[in-house]
Amino acid sequence: xxxxxxxxxxxxxxxxxxxxxxxxxxxxxxxxxxxxxxxxxxxxxxxxxxxxxxxxxxxxxxxxxxxxxxxxxxxxxxxxxxxxxxxxxxxxxxxxxxxxxxxxxxxxxxxxxxxxxxxxxxxxxxxxxxxxxxxxxxxxxxxxxxxxxxxxxxxxxxxxxxxxxxxxxxxxxxxxxxxxxxxxxxxxxxxxxxxxxxxxxxxxxxxxxxxxxxxxxxxxxxxxxxxxxxxxxxxxxxxxxxxxxxxxxxxxxxxxxxxxxxxxxxxxxxx
Ligand code: MF3
Ligand code: CO
Ligand code: CO
Numbered sequence: 557x558x559x560x561x562x563x564x565x566x567x568x569x570x571x572x573x574x575x576x577x578x579x580x581x582x583x584x585x586x587x588x589x590x591x592x593x594x595x596x597x598x599x600x601x602x603x604x605x606x607x608x609x610x611x612x613x614x615x616x617x618x619x620x621x622x623x624x625x626x627x628x629x630x631x632x633x634x635x636x637x638x639x640x641x642x643x644x645x646x647x648x649x650x651x652x653x654x655x656x657x658x659x660x661x662x663x664x665x666x667x668x669x670x671x672x673x674x675x676x677x678x679x680x681x682x683x684x685x686x687x688x689x690x691x692x693x694x695x696x697x698x699x700x701x702x703x704x705x706x707x708x709x710x711x712x713x714x715x716x717x718x719x720x721x722x723x724x725x726x727x728x729x730x731x732x733x734x735x736x737x738x739x740x741x742x743x744x745x746x747x748x749x750x751x752x753x754x755x756x757x758x759x760x761x762x763x764x765x766x767x768x769x770x771x772x773x774x775x776x777x778x779x780x781x782x783x784x785x786x787x788x789x790x791x792x793x794x795x796x797x798x799x800x801x802x803x804x805x806x807x808x809x810x811x812x813x814x815x816x817x818x819x820x821x822x823x824x825x826x827x
Contacts, residue, residue, distance in 0.1 A: 557572065558571055558573075558574050559571040559573055560573070561573035561574060561575045561576070561765075562578075562579070566743060567743060568743050568747070569747060570747055571747065572739060572746075572748050572760065572766055573741055573743075573765075573766075574763055574765035575806065579672070582670055583672050583741065583806055584815055585669045586623075586670075587676065587815025587816040588816075589669055590666065590675065590676045590816050591674070591816045592621075593665050593667065594665060594676060594677075594678050594818065594825075595818055597610060597613065597614065597680075598680070598820075598822055600613060601661065601663070601680040601682060601825070603654075603655060603683045604655065606654050607637075607650040607651055607654070607655065608650045608651055608652055610650060611635045614636045614637050618667050621669075622669075623669045625667060630744065632787075637663055638662070638677075640798070640800070641655070641659045641662075642797055642798075643791050644789055644790065644791050645735070645775070645790040646662070646800060647790050648662075648788075648789055649788055657682060658682065658686065658689075659683075660682070660692075660797065660826075662679050662801075664677035666744065671742050673742070674815060675816070678802075678818075678822075678823065679696065679801060679826055680826065681693070692729065692798075693826050694824070694826075694827070695724065696724075696773075696774045696800060697827075698723065699723045700720075700772055700803060702723050703720040704716075704770060704812050705719070708808075709763055710761065712756075712758060713750060713751065713758075713759035714755045714759035716750065716752075716754075717751045717753045718755050720752045721752065724774050729776065730774065731772060731773070731774060732772075732774070733751075733753065735771075736751050736771075737750030737751075737768055737769040738768060739766070739767060739768045740768065740804060752770070752771075762807050764807050765806070767815075768804075769805070771800060771802030773800040774799055774800075775798045776796040776798070777792060778792070778793065780794075801824070803815070
């Protein structure tokens with residue numbers, strides 16, 4: 557079920573890797589750079605911005621800091637960022653398209669620093685956005701933070717999912733089922749799968765030294781998604797608005813350490 561990460565091959569495994577203090581230090585550096593990359597983008601997330609230009613800015617920022625963009629050439633993906641606007645749930649591909657006033661956009665970046673992965677995403681408001689869009693964004697951010705609050709040794713993955721699901725559904729949003737959070741560390745997508753719905757007390761027990769992401773996607777309408785013919789872009793089937801936030805965290809003796817906190821305090825740049 558669990559294995560000591562430093563005695564386990566650097567590859568996706570079915571055991572959940574447990575990491576030591578040196579690994580926490582590695583994740584702190586990776587998480588910080590990923591968050592700083594999103595901080596850097598904040599002033600550029602404006603009407604008229606070309607999403608490919610934002611991607612180039614992020615790629616150069618990551619490379620200039622001696623890191624690697626994890627998504628670039630990952631499973632055939634050719635960009636540094638995923639930029640997912642409006643009814644795009646996740647994995648939107650940067651392109652010559654521009655951002656428009658009133659759009660809501662998720663930007664997701666993963667960097668590799670000294671072999672460690674920092675994976676984070678936030679929502680951005682492009683100019684003035686509708687009040688209902690703002691409420692969806694704020695609820696999704698709170699859902700992420702409420703999930704993180706559940707994290708401590710002895711709690712289970714189900715406690716995280718249940719907390720997120722209850723919070724979202726009480727506000728009449730739906731939780732996307734087709735994508736989940738994931739273990740990470742020296743591996744980008746590792747065990748366990750971190751579902752954003754579930755039942756308290758069910759699923760794998762959390763232990764000190766586990767690293768994983770929590771990245772809930774909430775929809776204004778129904779939860780179902782489809783993948784466009786580019787093989788990546790996931791959209792809501794009913795075209796309803798979707799929002800997502802993501803942090804990479806480590807389980808400590810008493811709770812969670814968030815590796816991807818924004819040094820500039822821009823955790824929800826729309827707020
Ligand atoms: N960063 C995404 C995640 O949260 C993964 C993107 S995979 C890509 O796990 F290839 F589309 F970049
Ligand atoms: Co991500
Ligand atoms: Co992720």
